[in-house]
Every structure is written in C-alpha cells, then in structure tokens.
Amino acid sequence: MNEREFASQMLLMAEKDLAVLRHMLQDPPVPDEGFGFHAQQCVEKTLKAWLTIMEVEYPRTHNLGELAKLLQLSGVDLDVRFRSLLRLSSFAVEFRYEPSEPSDMPLDRVTLTRLIEDLMATAKNRFGIA
Secondary structure, three states: OOHHHHHHHHHHHHHHHHHHHHHHHOOOOOOHHHHHHHHHHHHHHHHHHHHHHOOOOOOOOOOHHHHHHHHHHOOOOOOHHHHHHHHHHHHOOHHHHOOOOOOOOOOOHHHHHHHHHHHHHHHHHHHOOO
8 A cells, every 4th residue: 555545544534533523513412531532533643644645754653743743844834723733632542541621621622623624624635635
C-alpha cells in the first residue's frame, strides 16, 4: 500500500469517528470522556494521514501537539483555528482511565465537531483526496 492509499484509509477511519461524534450530538447524555475520545481519534487519524501523504515518519503517539509539531517542521503550519484541537490529547489516555469533571475540559460539541470537519476537509483538499 502506498502513502496515498494509506492516508485515504486513515481518513476513512477518521470519518467513522466523525460519524460517531455526529450521532453523539443527538444524544447529550453521552459523557464528555466518550465524546472527547472520538474527537481526539478523529483529529489524530487526520494528522497522521496528512503526515503520511507528506512522507513524514511519525512515532506511535496519541499526542496531537507532537503530530502538529512534525507537520510544522515539514513546512505546514496548522491554521490558528485548528490549534485548539490539540488540547484533545488528554482524551486519548488520561480521561479514558480517570473520570473528568465538567470543569476539567468543557466541550462545546457542536463547535468542536464543525472544527474537526473543517480540519478533515482542509487535509483532503490539500491532497485531492475525496
């Protein structure tokens, strides 16, 4: 599988997490930990697809800041509006195993979902991936 195929596959998996997010918008009783986890996974897969298509190796990590830094070192500076997504890293591990309090990281689910949709569209448009 070449880089383009792998990146397309990663974006397809990110789309599945996005579908879960959209469903959770209809079901507010879902805890923020669950919503945040799928949001983090969607962003992580999108950034890894972006790095893959640019042929940049990345470590096995859930740290979105680390992935964004690799993009930056490769000449891609994420739009300032996407930088807030990097705070979702704590949902990959920390909040999966420890309950969060609503004040720890309040989520505006609608805004977050739209921002993730925009990040994915930006990545897809940049590389002509449908």
